[in-house]
Amino acid sequence: MSLPIALQLWSVKEEAEIDFFGTLEKVAKMGYDGVEFAGYYGKSASEIKAVLNQLGLKSAGAHVSADQIIHHIDDVIAFEKELGNKYIVCPWASFNSLEEWKEFTEHLQQSGKKLSEAGLSLVYHNHAHELVPVENEYILDRLLNAVPANLLKVELDTYWLEFAGVDAVEYMSKYKGRTPLIHVKDMAQSKEESTEVGNGIMNIKGIVKQAKQNSIEWLIVEQEAFTKPQLVSVEIGLNNLKKILADT
Template identity: 45%
Template sequence: MMIPMALQLYTLRDVAEKDFSGTLKRVSQIGYTGVEFAGYGGMEAKDLKNLLDELNLKPAGSHVGVDVLTTDLKKVIDYNSQIGNHFIVCPWQKYATKDDFLSFAKVLNEIGQKCHDNGLKLCYHNHAHEFERFQGNYGLDLLFENTDPDLVDFEIDTYWVEYAGADPISYIRKFGKRASLLHLKDMERVGKDFAEVGTGIMDIRGIVSTAKFVGTKWLIVEQDKCKKDPFESIKISLDNLKKIDI
């Protein structure tokens, strides 16, 4: 059985800002099973839930900044519970030292506990800067090793792992069942610009196969910058993923 495929709506941020409901409708028409939120278009939770049901879209996750997670977590939990979203994702944190990673691991555990108590799961999403080494260990490894596996999962962004010079497949294997969510992107063959999934240098087949093996819950397409019309880009990515027979 194929892992369900969602779109991170940040990819369509410019059009979503003008027409959030219409953007969701087009995502559904293109054939995505779910969406991952980066904001809710100013919609009330009940209205968004009704729209998702109408479009037959499932919530795959929601990116929420750490400032909101630490100051207004109850509101985040209540909203996402109402729309039927299980995964709350911390999308970014800055670090300067090893102690910054260790301290933030404690923060993630605290947020993760509150999410867990309310039936939700906290995930952390990486970029490339978590791959600075401290006494031989990457910062991302410090987060993995110092967060409670019952409270904190990870959304591995395969592009940024590759960009940092590490191996996405090895990371999916290492994180195992804690790699609940996976961001799929591709990288242009010349340079490191973003590309539609299946058109660049990333081993998408190997990544998807490994994700299936460890039990990843959602494959989530994200393209931070599109050189084509973004709706064309997300369709190319989805069509290429559907061709993978694993």
């Protein structure tokens, strides 16, 4: 069983800021099947869709700010439907109290319902701070338990799980059926930054194997720290991940 591989465009954001469509073309030439957006650089949905079609790329999802998802959901729906994107991913949220998290989950439920009615899906992307136990329960578990699975999926970032001291493969298995997207990000030897997928210390093979068992739709490569040019690194990551995928 093979899985499509997308690139989280945050990985090449400096390149995209200079030439968004040129960067998409380079990503397509590397052999990526799709991209996950992290901003649109002033381009319209119709412009982006035309370029994706021309390059043979698909939209794996889009990171959209919590503010947009909560306060401007109708605009989000209109843009993403025109683009042809299914997964609306909340990339970051952080609060100082359980009460604030509870209020946030209520907002997510409301937006998730609107997205579902429009044929789209709301997804939450974790970092490490949601894996801190509060009253013997992770914040991320609280969030996912509070919002019904049909209204909120999860995009598990495997790097941040491990960074927080949580076994990524084990945690993925816990949410089997609720993880359409997985961030495949490798950890450098220092354990302080990411590196090219396949060149670090993460159990990428185990993550890919569990991703297949979870019936995920997209493996998404992400890298946030570089010792080589961004485009060189994400191509190395893609090629390494393809080899791992073929052997798993």
